[in-house]
Amino acid sequence: MHQQYVYLNSTASRLNSLFMNSQHSGQRLRNLLEERGVKFNEFAESLGLPPQNLNNWFQRGVPKSQARQVAARLAISRDWLEDGIGDKEGGPESRETNGAYHPGITPVTTWDDDTPLDDDEVEVPFLKEVELSAGGGRTVIQESSSFKLRFGKYTLRRHNVQVDHAVCVPIYGNSMEPVLRSGATVGVDRSKTSVIDGDLYAINHAGQLRVKQLYRLPGGGIRMRSFNRDEHPDEEYTPEQMEAREISLIGRVFWGAMFF
8 A cells, every 4th residue: 555655656746747847937937936925026026027027928938038037036946947857946046045035035146248138137337437638637427338237127117217317326435434335336317317305416526426415505506415424514506616616417326235
């Protein structure tokens, strides 16, 4: 009787394996999410995708360009996800996250200049200070030709950021500590240059990149405020002073990151 149970159990396991292999990757993904009790819209949001994209995957399969990210996000084998081959758990992607998907926790995935953009990704350029060759110390702000960061188009749109107007800006010095240390990077939406009191903005100050809290002043002027106010007191400028000192707004800060 025991031998018969083992035989039947083994047969059921093989049948289940054959069934899983007969599915495409989208069906495997859907079954796995249902098995783990993961809400479809939450999982789509964690990938920076609209829910409709996930529904399309369920019908047509997970795109090759997205399979690595999905496998890492769920801590499963990419081979199993794409082709139903091998163990569901235990691929290199599962070691990246050391466990199953948890809402609000996003694994780090690596990429380089040769990694192609996914369908929903966009490369956001960096702005940098460039000293003019004949400028006697004069600088201008230009886009870097080599440094870029990647963002999901859907993520930017969800945060009301104009994708085509997004840039990144480095921060130098200690004026914005402890919130933003020297070497931090912020994302800036160049389409938003109307000042909302207390929000962060990137500023072009005669070719110098600055990030400050801004406040409107009567008559159209601005107050620049640093987080480190002990060492960097407020600066106030009238419209005439802004023009004379070549102060202009690059855009509103929507994102920031730094190493500790």
